[in-house]
Amino acid sequence: MSTFKAPKGTYDLIPPRSAKFLAVRDTIATQVKNAGYGYVETPGFEDVGLFSRGVGESTDIVSKEMYTLTTKGGDVLALRPEGTASVLRAALEANLHKQGNLPVKLWYSGSYYRYERQQAGRYRHFSQVGAEAIGAEDPALDAELIILADQAYRSLGLRDYRILLNSLGDKECRPVYREALQTFLRGLDLDEDTLRRAEINPLRVLDDKRESVQKQLADAPLLRDYLCDACKAYHEEVRALITAAGVVFEDDAKLVRGLDYYTRTTFEFVHEGLGSQSAVGGGGRYDGLSEMIGGPALPSVGWALGVDRTVLALEAEGVELDLPAATSVFAVALGEEARRVLFGKVTELRREGVAADFSFGGKGLKGAMKDANRSGARLAVVAGERDLAEGVVQLKDMESGEQQPVALDDLVGTVKAKLA
Numbered sequence: 001m002s003t004f005k006a007p008k009g010t011y012d013l014i015p016p017r018s019a020k021f022l023a024v025r026d027t028i029a030t031q032v033k034n035a036g037y038g039y040v041e042t043p044g045f046e047d048v049g050l051f052s053r054g055v056g057e058s059t060d061i062v063s064k065e066m067y068t069l070t071t072k073g074g075d076v077l078a079l080r081p082e083g084t085a086s087v088l089r090a091a092l093e094a095n096l097h098k099q100g101n102l103p104v105k106l107w108y109s110g111s112y113y114r115y116e117r118q119q120a121g122r123y124r125h126f127s128q129v130g131a132e133a134i135g136a137e138d139p140a141l142d143a144e145l146i147i148l149a150d151q152a153y154r155s156l157g158l159r160d161y162r163i164l165l166n167s168l169g170d171k172e173c174r175p176v177y178r179e180a181l182q183t184f185l186r187g188l189d190l191d192e193d194t195l196r197r198a199e200i201n202p203l204r205v206l207d208d209k210r211e212s213v214q215k216q217l218a219d220a221p222l223l224r225d226y227l228c229d230a231c232k233a234y235h236e237e238v239r240a241l242i243t244a245a246g247v248v249f250e251d252d253a254k255l256v257r258g259l260d261y262y263t264r265t266t267f268e269f270v271h272e273g274l275g276s277q278s279a280v281g282g283g284g285r286y287d288g289l290s291e292m293i294g295g296p297a298l299p300s301v302g303w304a305l306g307v308d309r310t311v312l313a314l315e316a317e318g319v320e321l322d323l324p325a326a327t328s329v330f331a332v333a334l335g336e337e338a339r340r341v342l343f344g345k346v347t348e349l350r351r352e353g354v355a356a357d358f359s360f361g362g363k364g365l366k367g368a369m370k371d372a373n374r375s376g377a378r379l380a381v382v383a384g385e386r387d388l389a390e391g392v393v394q395l396k397d398m399e400s401g402e403q404q405p406v407a408l409d410d411l412v413g414t415v416k417a418k419l420a
Contacts (some may be wrong), residue, residue, distance in 0.1 A: 007124070007125075008118060008124070009115075009116065009118040009123055009124030009125070010123060010124055010125040011123060011125070011308075015326070017311075019321075019323050019326070020311050020314070020321055020323070021127065021307055021308070021311055023156075023321045023323055024129075024156060024307050024310050024311055024314075024321075025109055025127075025129055025307055027152055027155050027156050028129040028149075028152040028305055028307075029107065029109065029129060030152075030155075031148045031149075031151050031152045031155070032105075032107040032131045032148055033107070035105070035144065035148055036105050037105040037106060037107040037131050037133075038105065038106055038107070039106070039107060039108065040087055040090055040091070040106040040107070040108050041108060041110065042080070042083075042086040042087060042089070042090050042108070042110075043080075043086070044079060044080060044110070044111065044113075045069070045077045045078060045079050045080065046077065046078060046080055046085070046086055046089065047075070047076070047077060047078075048066070048068055048076045048077060048078040049076075050078075050085050050086070050089055050293060051066060051078055051080075051081060051082075051085055053292050053293055054084075054085035054088075054261055054289055054292050054293050055081070055082060055085060055261065056201060056261065061081045061082065061114060062081075064115070065081060065114040065115045065116055066078045066079070066081050066114070066115070067079040067081075067113050067114075067115055079112075079113035080110075080112055080113065081112055081113060081114045082112060082304065083108055083110065083112065083128060083130045083304055084130065084132060084261070084286065084289070084302055084304070085261075085289070085293065087106055087108055087130070087132050087302075088132065088134060088289060088290060088293065088295070088298075088300065089293060091104055091106065091132075091134050092290065092293070092294075092295040092298075096134070097134065097135050097295075097296070097298055102134075102135035102136050103133040103134055103135045103136035103138075103141060103300070104132075104133070104134040104135055105131075105132075105133050105134075106131070106132050106134070107129070107130065107131040107132075108129070108130050108131075108132075109127075109128070109129045109130075109307075110127070110128065111125055111126070111127055112125075112126055112127075112128055113125055113126075114126075119276070119277065120274070120275055120277065120312070121274045121275065121276075121277030121308070121309050121312055122277045123308065126306060126307075126308050126309075127306070127307040127308055128304045128305060128306055128307060129304070129305050129307060130283075130302060130303060130304035130305070131145060131148065131302055131303060132300060132301070132302035133145065133300060133301050133302060134290075134298055134300040135298045135299070135300060136299060136300075137287065137299035139234050139235075139237035139238045139241060139265075140237075140241060141301050142238045142264075142265040142284075142285060142301050143237075143238050143241035143242045143245070145283065145301060145302065145303055146163065146165075146238075146242050146247060146249075146267055146303075147242060147245050147247055149269060149281060149283075149303055149305060150163065150247045152305065153269065153280075153310070156310070156314060156319070156321065157314070157317075157319040157321070158271075158310070158313055158314060158317065158319060159317065160271060160272065160273060160313075160316075160317055161269050161270060161271045161280060161313065162249075162250055162269070162270050162271075163247065163248065163249040163250065163267060163268070163269055164249070164250055164251075164252040164255050164267060164268045164269075164270060165238075165239070165249045165250065165251055165252065165255070165265075165266075165267045166223070166224070166251065166252050166253060166254075166255040166256070166265075166266050166267070167223070167224065167227060167231055167232075167234070167235040167264050167265060167266070168203070168223060168256065168262050168263055168264060168265075168266050168284070169223055169226065169227050169228070169231050169263070169264065170228070170230070170231055170263050170264055170287065171263075171288065172228050172230070172231075173226055173227050173228035173231055174223070174226075174263075176226055177221065177223050177226035178202055178203075180221045180226065181198075181202040181203070181205075181206075181220065181221055182198055182199065182202045184219075184220055184221055185198040185202055185205055185220075186198070188216045188217075189216065190205075190213065190216070194208065194213065203223075203256045204256070205217070206220065206254050206256050207256050207257070209276075217254075220254075222253040222254070223253065224253050231264055234264055234265075235264065235265065238265055249267075252268075255267075255268060257282055257284065261286040261288065261289040261292065262284040262285065262286055263284075263285050263286060263287045263288060264284070264285040264287065265284050265285040265301065266282075266283075266284035266285070267282055267283060267284060267303075268281070268282035269281040269282060269305070271309075271313040271316070273312070273313055273316025273317060274309060274312055274313060274316065277309070279306075279309070280305065280306055280309045280310050280313050281303060281304060281305030281306055281309075281310070282303060282304070283301070283302050283303025283304060284301065284302075284303075285299070285300070285301040286300055286301070286302070287299040287300065324355075325355070325376045325377065325378065326355065326375070326376060327355050327356065327357045327375040327376060327377045328354055328355045328356065328377055328378055328379065328415075328419055329346075329349055329354055329355070329356040329357070329377055329378070329379045329380070329381060329415055329419075330356070330357050330358075330359070330371065330372040330375045330377035330379070330380050330381070330398075331343075331345065331346050331356065331357070331358045331359065331380075331381045331382075332359045332365065332368040332369060332371075332372060332380055332381065332382045332383075333358075333359060333368075333383060333384075334364075334365060334382070334383065334384035334385070335384055335385050337385060337388060338383045338384055338385065338387070338388060339362075341383065341388060341408070342358065342381060342383055342393070343358060345381065345393075345408075345411055345412070346358045348412055349412055349415060352412055352416060354412075354415060354416060354419065357375055357377070359371050359372070365382075369382075372398065373398065377398055378397070378398055378399065378418075378419065379395060379396065379397060379398065379415060379418060379419070380395075380396040380398055381393050381394070381395055381396075381411065381415075382394040382396060382403075383408075387405070388408070390405075391407060391408050391409075392405040392406060392407055392408060393405070393406055393408055393411055394406075395411070395414065395415070395418075397418075
């Protein structure tokens with residue numbers, strides 16, 4: 001056994017379970033690519049200021065959970081704890097917003113890092129697929145992203161999730177609510193850290209998961225009662241569009257999520273099969289984030305869906321994904337001449353787009369056929385010296401057990417026909 005192990009709070013993706021993760025990523029990606037989102041990939045670490053300014057100093061992510069490091073040159077960097085700030089930074093740096101085609105629609109996939117207490121569904125290294133629409137203030141964009149996420153989950157076969165929806169207002173109406181909420185919070189029996197958080201960003205307190213805090217928040221003022229007419233109209237249009245698309249959601253007046261940059265629309269996908277870490281994905285509008293990180297005013301909206309949490313939700317529901325077999329054809333060679341010939345045929349099959357594997361290591365027939373069974377291949381190609389002398393190979397159907405000789409020159413065409 002290796003001396004080293006995966007760091008605490010992380011996980012390795014290994015076959016066969018890793019195939020589920022790839023299938024989840026591909027299914028989500030298919031939805032956004034079909035809607036015109038282009039792929040973006042950013043570094044695994046960024047200037048720490050990008051997250052402290054964008055995500056927010058008062059958030060747990062920045063104050064407690066970021067992995068930071070100082071380079072030999074003195075730069076302070078952070079492993080990315082989320083994707084939106086990095087993607088927006090990349091779009092601004094590349095001047096994508098100046099190319100005259102707004103919104104800029106981008107999607108991404110990658111690993112993210114937060115120093116958190118390990119538990120089911122919460123890791124220090126986790127995987128997400130995200131989508132961002134940058135540079136347009138349009139309720140149809142908010143609705144589009146919610147619908148695309150819903151389509152992705154339904155395409156995977158997930159059913160037992162709920163969509164929570166809220167509006168956080170904007171720079172016109174939120175300050176009035178902020179003052180009312182702070183006044184309310186100052187009258188509660190809260191610890192010093194929570195009171196300090198209430199002064200920096202009181203909405204963060206609404207997201208506190210402790211029962212002792214939530215009990216005191218029962219009569220807290222709700223943002224929906226303070227929304228200006230413009231925010232009310234915007235939110236009603238988002239609700240109308242997703243309702244017309246057949247997407248079922250629940251209004252949640254206390255939904256704020258864990259990031260400071262959200263404005264107006266905010267939403268979360270939750271699954272009760274995950275226990276306390278019930279969120280499988282979420283997002284919202286972040287109209288002021290570009291200015292926070294030094295860019296121009298670019299109203300934007302996006303989401304991130306957790307790949308690992310989605311896999312856990314699928315497993316909780318007992319959903320079996322229809323995963324293609326890793327190998328369709330497995331070649332078993334008996335003798336040196338057969339090894340050379342069949343290795344060439346395996347290479348030829350792969351060039352024709354057929355997933356093919358080979359019995360390596362010079363095993364005998366019994367051991368090689370065990371490998372063929374374990375591979376999940378539909379067909380096995382078996383050949384020895386006598387077969388090659390007759391110009392044939394034996395093609396075996398691994399499901400029915402039927403076997404037939406096939407001319408060596410016709411093998412690729414016969415295999416493709418049987419797999420079609």
